[in-house]
Amino acid sequence: MLPPLYYLFLQGELSLTVVNYSTGIAAFAAVMLYSISQFARRVVGRMYLDSSGTTLKVSHLTFWGRRNDLYMPVNDVMTFGDVGDSPNETILYFKRYSTTDIMYFSTRFGRVVDKRGFEKVFGTLI
Known part of the structure; x- marks a missing residue:
């Protein structure tokens, strides 16, 4: 989802706030997925x-x-x-x-x- 959001931001269609929130949510999701998988693969x-x-x-x-x-x-x-x-x-x-x-x-x-x-x-x- 981030590349289309960045593209829309560069086109002036989205605000910086929406891009920042989306990037933060995506980064949090990636960190949580990695953390949970580190535990799950040890079960x-x-x-x-x-x-x-x-x-x-x-x-x-x-x-x-x-x-x-x-x-x-x-x-x-x-x-x-x-x-x-x-x-x-x-x-x-x-x-x-x-x-x-x-x-x-x-x-x-x-x-x-x-x-x-x-x-x-x-x-x-x-």
């Missing part, structure tokens, strides 16, 4: 434990909304005790020993299908 969508129980597949979205799968050994994932989270919190940290990246997941809004496998990776639920 874990699904986690899968392979049949041998040694590899964890973590799925999340990229900035552009595509699915990204991360494969990691189970012994690289920090348990609740290592992270310092209580299992009954709404949003839990997903941390690894090999990197400083932090992701987020929720057992309250999500669902644990394999409780035994979940407790093998993260420790006891309650």
Whole structure:
């Protein structure tokens, strides 16, 4: 919307106030979109434990909304005790020993299908 508004301003059809408000709103929208997407791409969508129980597949979205799968050994994932989270919190940290990246997941809004496998990776639920 900004290029047509700037064109109309240069033609004398719009006032500087309208152009300034429109530019401010567009800049605010861009900053909020970027900020929210930085959080949203760190939210874990699904986690899968392979049949041998040694590899964890973590799925999340990229900035552009595509699915990204991360494969990691189970012994690289920090348990609740290592992270310092209580299992009954709404949003839990997903941390690894090999990197400083932090992701987020929720057992309250999500669902644990394999409780035994979940407790093998993260420790006891309650």
